[in-house]
Amino acid sequence: MPGKKRGKQTVVFHNPPVITSSASIVGPDEGKGPFGSYFDQVLPDYMFGEKTWEKAESKMLREAVKLAINKANLKEDDIEVILAGDLLNQTISANYAARDLSLPLLGLYGACSTMAESLLLGAMLVDGGFFSKVVAATSSHHHTAERQFRFPTEQGVQPTVTTQWTATAAGAVVLQSEGSGPRITAATVGKVVDMGQKDMSNMGSAMAPAAVDTIKAHLDDLKRSPDYYDLILTGDLGKIGKAIAEELFVVKGIVPKPFYNDCGVLLYDENQDVNAGGSGCGCAACMLCGPLLKKMQEGSLKKLLLVATGALMSPTSMFQGESIPCVAHAVAVEMN
Amino acid sequence: MPGKKRGKQTVVFHNPPVITSSASIVGPDEGKGPFGSYFDQVLPDYMFGEKTWEKAESKMLREAVKLAINKANLKEDDIEVILAGDLLNQTISANYAARDLSLPLLGLYGACSTMAESLLLGAMLVDGGFFSKVVAATSSHHHTAERQFRFPTEQGVQPTVTTQWTATAAGAVVLQSEGSGPRITAATVGKVVDMGQKDMSNMGSAMAPAAVDTIKAHLDDLKRSPDYYDLILTGDLGKIGKAIAEELFVVKGIVPKPFYNDCGVLLYDENQDVNAGGSGCGCAACMLCGPLLKKMQEGSLKKLLLVATGALMSPTSMFQGESIPCVAHAVAVEMN
Incomplete structure (x- = not known):
């Protein structure tokens, strides 16, 4: 084997x-x-x-x-x-x-x-x-x-x-190890990516490069086309980070365009006052543990790549002039 | 198998x-x-x-x-x-x-x-x-x-x-996965133990119960006597925590008395002004990565159980009246 x-x-x-x-x-x-x-x-x-x-x-x-x-x-x-x-x-x-x-x-x-x-x-x-x-x-x-x-x-x-x-x-x-339900079939450990962003109020743009770096590594490592997945879902880039990620997909040559969305964009309604969208560990967590896994159980979603994104942001290091290092890990969840 | x-x-x-x-x-x-x-x-x-x-x-x-x-x-x-x-x-x-x-x-x-x-x-x-x-x-x-x-x-x-x-x-x-040197043969994941200690300046006594809990679990799970190990070494209980751990060994029925010491006690000389001893992630880390692994390479130490101990202490939760939860994980390192 x-x-x-x-x-x-x-x-x-x-x-x-x-x-x-x-x-x-x-x-x-x-x-x-x-x-x-x-x-x-x-x-x-x-x-x-x-x-x-x-x-x-x-x-x-x-x-x-x-x-x-x-x-x-x-x-x-x-x-x-x-x-x-x-x-x-x-x-x-x-x-x-x-x-x-x-x-x-x-x-x-x-x-x-x-x-x-x-x-x-x-x-x-x-x-x-x-x-x-x-x-x-x-x-x-x-x-x-x-x-x-x-x-x-x-x-x-x-x-x-x-x-x-x-x-x-x-x-x-x-x-x-045993049982029925969606299975975790593959995973990609992300590198720490830091493009020099220093604005603690703009984490989406800081995290987008890390998300795309991990998605590209995942697809390359598995020799998969993005359309292998019914949905590639980042954790919490929000509207601004999602737009940057979509541009970076093109720059990185990720074609065809993935079926892509972001938990931070999906979690709230347009009319809720959340500025650029949702964030936080709970954003990807509740979307996965609520709607996504339920859709997988129902059969309306078969192959999901969840790419939770983290801004490893520290007020202390920000005050010392550092930029925001970011990381994204990817997990493939599949339902037979 | x-x-x-x-x-x-x-x-x-x-x-x-x-x-x-x-x-x-x-x-x-x-x-x-x-x-x-x-x-x-x-x-x-x-x-x-x-x-x-x-x-x-x-x-x-x-x-x-x-x-x-x-x-x-x-x-x-x-x-x-x-x-x-x-x-x-x-x-x-x-x-x-x-x-x-x-x-x-x-x-x-x-x-x-x-x-x-x-x-x-x-x-x-x-x-x-x-x-x-x-x-x-x-x-x-x-x-x-x-x-x-x-x-x-x-x-x-x-x-x-x-x-x-x-x-x-x-x-x-x-x-x-391959090579020569000391090997990690077994490990025990620790439970979070909290005996109600709220003094941020007395972490050794907060951590000692977690350390002994993990050591006991390790020995019980593997049906091992403490003298299987040439040395059982806690991470950073310091003098006060070490003394408490030694009492808890007796209470928990861990006999014979293990060959036991603590990195926080060993790292500094008696005449160095470190109060109850050393602490911090680096305490167990430098003792392992310096003297202990060198002694294993030289053959003067064969079987080590490293039990690094953590006080999961937060100033925020302390101000909110919480006590200090502690955890200890054990790793068996053996040299043939």
């Missing part, structure tokens, strides 16, 4: 791990968007019964994980390891969720690329024969991210037109 | 990945400690020719990775993926290092447990057949950590006796 590595950055799975269940919990604004009915739970407010936004985010992640485990007809104790991370310093949402669940944790930091990173590592751990039941999960929260990365919401700073709205959302999947 | 999973949290490797090279770079104080001569490079100051401590830390990590690759007689382009993280918000040391090296990055956050987390995940990726040449690396820097987690050094706040000194150090290993 040939090895699992393909080309420079891509692996294929010999026994493609199965996404046996998924769960998504979103905030009030995400619930009002075009996919509102696809999410398992829409919160009526940003607090989720907690005293702080940070505690609300961690609860959202924990409850999404519990729901996914429950939907897979498993007990929490059946899960061997959880791969999770989030946007917050020290990934506190994931840490406190794993503490409350009493599960072994492999903590990740990939900024908004975390859903793809957790999926691809989880799939490697299952296909590699180490574990047979793992959870991949992530979350983000509008107000915790604003407080940490930009300005506290209470300060009322006017966003620019390039600003993206961090999604309040959590998504979790159970990955198993 | 039986599977790779053992017990609840442990895996064994069928083709144990080889640590074909390692590199360590440390700060001036670490160079003055008892293992100073074992490190590849001792910096004369904390700046490493850079304008900020943060840039110095990232350079230290990058240069350690480059040195490890060089010592393995490989080119940077031969490395398929780097698994790395650090203590800083958004893991900027790892991100900028991976950007400068132009390598695919899987970003981790395990606080001071990162060296073990990167080793165990790297070993899974190699033994699982996905990659054959990966780098596992981490770093910490005294002044960047103080600025972020406690008080900026310039403020001159008096440390307490329980405070630990974040090591200025970086360590990197090259893991390969």
